[in-house]
Amino acid sequence: MGLCFSSTTADEAPANHPHFTGGKVTFITNKDVWNQKLSEAKTQGKIVIANFSASWCGPCKSIAPLYIELSEKHLSLMFLTIDVDELTELSTQWDVKATPTFFFLRDGQQIDKIVGANKAELQEKLSTIVDSQVPGDQK
Template sequence: MGLCFSSTKDDEEPACHPHFTGGKVTVITTKDAWNQKLSEAKTQSKIAIANFSASWCGPCKSISTLYIELSEKHPSLMFLTIDVDELPELSTQWDVKATPTFFFLKDGQQIDKVVGANKPELQEKLTAIVDSNVPGDQK
């Protein structure tokens, strides 16, 4: 118990995604969990970054380490990961066309987006958002 093994059989429960977990990243597995986290972010005045990815996606895996590091570096933000295969209705709702896709959400509304495993762009947009949310006397 507590160990994750990859699954190749269709009739088994979804496999854990160890490459997407760690740091301060919350893996979203249900629509209720998604709604709860967005509500929490709004209540706490946090910006949420939603990483729509897939366990089979090489670029998703390659950027996951950076995403986890960013979650530890920026505790003022909420980091979420959604597997497009586990929550296809959420992926459709957000019109995800490629993985990974990162949405930056404020009060549940999209304020920015990065499509693809573009590490410099993800860091740049995240830094800009963090800087824009720091009160003047804390910069």
């Protein structure tokens, strides 16, 4: 499992984020888009997986392809990525201390969290969440 701790300047951040975009992942560019997506998820009854990452973080880059793959597999969930250097206010609000940090949100409230690029743990938590969303009384 890898972790990165913020130590970069805005000048080191690339203009685009090819590692973190693709699949059904929405790249959050400002707080308005964040609020819109949380509202949309609540209306649609979707759980949000928010990936707080950094463009310079090796572990973030290594887990990004899996995150994108999972977004295409689990369409009942909403996948978001936030660059901690671009949205420092949001990162501070969510008390992100290391990247990547994955928050699992229901109705905008945290229900779980993973700190670090642990692929097995991310897959396991997503499977548990998807299994818990079985409609009706079949759980």
